[in-house]
Amino acid sequence: MKSITRAKPMEEIAEYLQPFNRIYILGCGTCATMTRTGGVDQVVQMKERVQEIDKWVTGWLVMPTACDEMAEADMERAAGNLDYADCALVMSCAMGVHRVSESLQKPVIPALDTLFIGLEEEPGHFREVCDQCGQCILGETAGICPLTACHKGLLNGPCGGTDGGKCEVDSDRDCAFTQIYDRLKAQGRLDLMRRARPARDYHVELTPKRAIFSDNEEGG
Numbered sequence: 001m002k003s004i005t006r007a008k009p010m011e012e013i014a015e016y017l018q019p020f021n022r023i024y025i026l027g028c029g030t031c032a033t034m035t036r037t038g039g040v041d042q043v044v045q046m047k048e049r050v051q052e053i054d055k056w057v058t059g060w061l062v063m064p065t066a067c068d069e070m071a072e073a074d075m076e077r078a079a080g081n082l083d084y085a086d087c088a089l090v091m092s093c094a095m096g097v098h099r100v101s102e103s104l105q106k107p108v109i110p111a112l113d114t115l116f117i118g119l120e121e122e123p124g125h126f127r128e129v130c131d132q133c134g135q136c137i138l139g140e141t142a143g144i145c146p147l148t149a150c151h152k153g154l155l156n157g158p159c160g161g162t163d164g165g166k167c168e169v170d171s172d173r174d175c176a177f178t179q180i181y182d183r184l185k186a187q188g189r190l191d192l193m194r195r196a197r198p199a200r201d202y203h204v205e206l207t208p209k210r211a212i213f214s215d216n217e218e219g220g
């Protein structure tokens with residue numbers, strides 16, 4: 001499971017960097033390396049692009065995992081050049097940007113947009129699998145999430161547009177409910193296909209979401 005990111009346009013990054021002269025670049029050795037948005041190659045490329053807009057890059061570092069609690073220690077290793085910078089340009093997902101922002105007493109600029117949490121289907125190809133809705137129904141949909149697999153995010157389907165097992169929105173893709181049907185049928189659980197699911201209860205989707213894990217509780 002990875003945090004999937006996409007590079008922001010350089011024009012947008014340049015606008016963010018406009019008030020600053022000395023820039024330190026931080027990458028991430030985990031998800032952003034896998035998605036080729038914040039690994040060593042992309043950080044070195046970003047260094048050149050930042051220099052092209054007449055900024056001084058004081059240094060760069062690809063942290064092993066930008067979002068974890070070791071990020072602060074990683075940044076301490078870079079202290080000299082990082083302290084000298086006016087801001088940090090972070091090439092990680094939003095979780096990494098949050099982590100860096102909490103540890104660093106200077107402006108932090110994200111260089112990437114965080115798109116979704118996904119699984120890698122083949123090298124370099126990622127598919128969204130979960131919208132973190134807090135009301136998981138995978139147990140009755142044979143492990144396929146209709147919120148992310150269906151173009152309309154339907155809980156009950158298919159819609160009237162499904163055609164020959166394909167999705168009406170994108171005919172290259174199988175309809176999510178055809179996939180659910182096929183898998184439930186293979187599991188001998190087709191009765192679940194007839195179950196009408198109630199509308200989602202948005203009261204359980206409080207923002208910001210929080211979870212507390214304790215030895216005394218069964219769930220989170």
Ligand code: SF4
Pocket residue numbers: 129130131132133134135136137138145146147148
């Ligand atoms: S139903 Fe879908 S979006 Fe909700 S928790 Fe399960 S996999 Fe995630």
Ligand code: SF4
Pocket residue numbers: 149150151152153154157158159160161162163166167168169170174175176177
């Ligand atoms: S055809 Fe299937 S996947 Fe596409 S929008 Fe309709 S129900 Fe969803």
